Amino acid sequence: MSMTMGTHPAHANAHPAAQANAHRGARPLLEVNDLKKHFPIKGGFFGGTTGQVYAVDGVTFHIDKGETLSLVGESGCGKSTVGKALLRLFPPTAGQVVLDGQRIDDLSAGKLRPLRRRIGVVFQDPFSSLNPRMRVKDLLAEPIRNFGLAKNSADLDERVAKLMDTVRLPRDAVNRWPHEFSGGQRQRICIARALAGEPDLIVCDEAVSALDVSVKAQIVNLLQDLQKELGLAMLFISHDLAIVEHMTHRVAVMYLGKIVEIAPRRELFGAPKHPYTEALLSAVPVPEPGAARERIVLTGDVPSPINPPTGCRFHTRCPYAFDRCRSDEPKLQQTTPGQWAACHLHDLPAEKNPLARGVSATLA
Amino acid sequence: MSASSSVVAPAAPPQPARRRGGALRRFARHKLAVFGAGIILFLTLACAIGPYLLPFTDTYIDIMQRFAPPFSGAHVLGTDALGRDMLARLLMAGRISLLVGFSAMAISMVIGITVGIVSGYYGGVLGTVLMRFVDAMLCFPSIFLLLAISALINASVSSIIILIAVTSWMEVARIVEAQIRALRARDFAVAAEALGASDRRVMFRELLPNAIAPIVVAATLNVAHAILAESYISFLGYGIQPPTPSWGNMLDSAQSYLTSAPWLAILPGAAITLAVTSFNFIGDGLRDALDPRMDGR
Numbered sequence: 001m002s003m004t005m006g007t008h009p010a011h012a013n014a015h016p017a018a019q020a021n022a023h024r025g026a027r028p029l030l031e032v033n034d035l036k037k038h039f040p041i042k043g044g045f046f047g048g049t050t051g052q053v054y055a056v057d058g059v060t061f062h063i064d065k066g067e068t069l070s071l072v073g074e075s076g077c078g079k080s081t082v083g084k085a086l087l088r089l090f091p092p093t094a095g096q097v098v099l100d101g102q103r104i105d106d107l108s109a110g111k112l113r114p115l116r117r118r119i120g121v122v123f124q125d126p127f128s129s130l131n132p133r134m135r136v137k138d139l140l141a142e143p144i145r146n147f148g149l150a151k152n153s154a155d156l157d158e159r160v161a162k163l164m165d166t167v168r169l170p171r172d173a174v175n176r177w178p179h180e181f182s183g184g185q186r187q188r189i190c191i192a193r194a195l196a197g198e199p200d201l202i203v204c205d206e207a208v209s210a211l212d213v214s215v216k217a218q219i220v221n222l223l224q225d226l227q228k229e230l231g232l233a234m235l236f237i238s239h240d241l242a243i244v245e246h247m248t249h250r251v252a253v254m255y256l257g258k259i260v261e262i263a264p265r266r267e268l269f270g271a272p273k274h275p276y277t278e279a280l281l282s283a284v285p286v287p288e289p290g291a292a293r294e295r296i297v298l299t300g301d302v303p304s305p306i307n308p309p310t311g312c313r314f315h316t317r318c319p320y321a322f323d324r325c326r327s328d329e330p331k332l333q334q335t336t337p338g339q340w341a342a343c344h345l346h347d348l349p350a351e352k353n354p355l356a357r358g359v360s361a362t363l364a
Numbered sequence: 365m366s367a368s369s370s371v372v373a374p375a376a377p378p379q380p381a382r383r384r385g386g387a388l389r390r391f392a393r394h395k396l397a398v399f400g401a402g403i404i405l406f407l408t409l410a411c412a413i414g415p416y417l418l419p420f421t422d423t424y425i426d427i428m429q430r431f432a433p434p435f436s437g438a439h440v441l442g443t444d445a446l447g448r449d450m451l452a453r454l455l456m457a458g459r460i461s462l463l464v465g466f467s468a469m470a471i472s473m474v475i476g477i478t479v480g481i482v483s484g485y486y487g488g489v490l491g492t493v494l495m496r497f498v499d500a501m502l503c504f505p506s507i508f509l510l511l512a513i514s515a516l517i518n519a520s521v522s523s524i525i526i527l528i529a530v531t532s533w534m535e536v537a538r539i540v541e542a543q544i545r546a547l548r549a550r551d552f553a554v555a556a557e558a559l560g561a562s563d564r565r566v567m568f569r570e571l572l573p574n575a576i577a578p579i580v581v582a583a584t585l586n587v588a589h590a591i592l593a594e595s596y597i598s599f600l601g602y603g604i605q606p607p608t609p610s611w612g613n614m615l616d617s618a619q620s621y622l623t624s625a626p627w628l629a630i631l632p633g634a635a636i637t638l639a640v641t642s643f644n645f646i647g648d649g650l651r652d653a654l655d656p657r658m659d660g661r
Binding site for chain 1 (some may be wrong): 550551557558559562563570573
């Protein structure tokens with residue numbers, strides 16, 4: 001994927017590592033601080049709570065204006081839960097979500113509703129995320145009406161038509177039903193809906209995972225174009241590292257409800273600073289006949305989020321794990337400018353640290 | 365798969381613009397439903413204007429023509445034990461029975477949909493309390509409940525309507541609750557919420573239209589049920605009181621003459637059967653017609 005679509009030089013230079021910290025001066029668009037979401041397990045005769053699923057257990061990140069942050073990880077690591085919790089589709093257990101300086105995690109439903117305009121969302125499955133009983137026109141008009149953006153019905157029609165242009169769909173398709181569209185076209189409608197409120201941030205929850213490869217490329221390119229045209233920030237939740245490498249500015253890697261590494265794209269893909277990231281990257285297929293990577297095959301399964309391992313959550317599968325990993329939980333620490341990893345290896349002297357290497361050294 | 369970096373919209377296959385009235389076309393393909401709708405339309409019109417066209421009123425007593433069999437004289441469908449014209453009585457009774465059927469359905473739908481949608485959408489304690497209340501209501505055998513209450517109150521058409529409505533909304537509430545609970549978790553409902561829709565909007569604009577098919581079926585069945593319920597309360601003597609005719613109390617008064625004048629029972633019985641089965645056919649047809657995905661099949 002990444003080979004065929006090429007790289008976008010504009011994005012490669014947009015956020016070099018040196019700038020990654022400069023955001024501290026300006027206020028980031030979205031800040032998520034120590035976000036937790038635990039789901040109670042109901043059971044027993046009286047239906048009491050018998051345990052907790054630690055789906056998201058302390059996640060912190062920020063997204064700047066116009067920036068793409070990708071959230072990657074295996075199935076079940078909590079990346080979609082992060083997206084849904086910050087959208088307040090369910091209340092977070094703990095932590096803060098700050099949108100442009102305003103906390104949105106503790107707002108009442110009524111106060112939150114107008115603020116939803118600023119965050120659009122695109123879900124994974126374009127076949128279930130459009131109401132089958134509504135025409136495209138009504139689907140697009142709904143958020144405009146909800147947020148009271150149109151002055152009159154002519155303005156509403158004009159906005160709907162513009163949205164169709166924005167996502168490169170023919171204007172006369174507004175009278176059709178969702179089931180008359182292909183998956184890619186439906187996803188364009190979903191994107192148009194997400195854009196209807198003129199948001200600053202779009203959360204793409206596996207937005208291209210359900211599409212076939214060529215359509216996937218079109219949608220990814222559309223998202224990138226829209227980001228440039230409209231200056232959108234994006235939280236791109238995905239498990240597809242090839243797509244992520246193609247389109248993101250920064251990447252956050254999640255494992256079992258925690259972020260284990262967060263870094264600018266070039267640093268993360270060039271020189272991962274967490275063993276889990278390293279293993280994930282080694283699993284990305286090389287789109288070249290005969291070529292292969294040296295695979296790091298992890299043993300065992302992902303531990304249960306109901307009863308996560310003590311210490312570092314990755315120690316049960318980590319090829320480099322040592323004593324301290326089993327007892328001590330590592331904190332995110334800056335390894336190189338802009339690159340943060342939660343791993344005890346970085347406390348070891350450099351010659352004992354298998355991950356201590358620069359970007360250039362790994363591209364063999 | 366060499367995708368260019370420019371964005372190319374996938375070519376939309378040319379399709380004729382959808383006509384409004386697609387639902388009507390789909391309904392028209394359902395032969396039995398059209399037949400049922402025709403019957404109901406005919407019954408409704410006949411009951412509404414028929415009595416004005418007949419030479420006899422439903423209370424006119426032609427004492428010389430008692431027990432006249434159908435098609436034997438001036439009285440097309442014969443006369444009853446008092447010599448009253450059966451056709452006039454059937455049509456007047458139809459007014460009452462259909463009125464009771466439709467009104468009781470409408471009221472029970474409003475109650476059932478409201479209870480179902482609120483408990484399905486909010487769930488939790490509120491949903492549990494409401495649905496356990498539904499269960500409790502369902503525990504009463506509705507026929508005894510109907511009879512017990514109608515024995516206590518003054519039987520009139522409006523009290524019978526309310527009585528039937530408050531004993532028949534529970535199935536609807538259950539159907540709606542189950543549908544809404546399933547739809548609530550679907551992506552489009554979550555997306556609507558994320559796009560700023562209010563709870564009421566999500567409930568009534570997003571979720572309810574998607575649950576319409578079983579609701580419509582339940583509604584038509586409810587009309588049928590209400591007509592039947594009215595019939596058997598009246599049959600047992602607690603419902604619509606003579607001389608106001610209803611199909612139920614006509615059956616009641618026909619009991620003594622089953623062998624000597626069977627048309628007295630057959631005619632209102634046929635009217636009840638015809639109305640009830642027609643409503644069921646209509647329900648079937650509407651279920652298909654209201655689903656836009658059935659288009660082109």
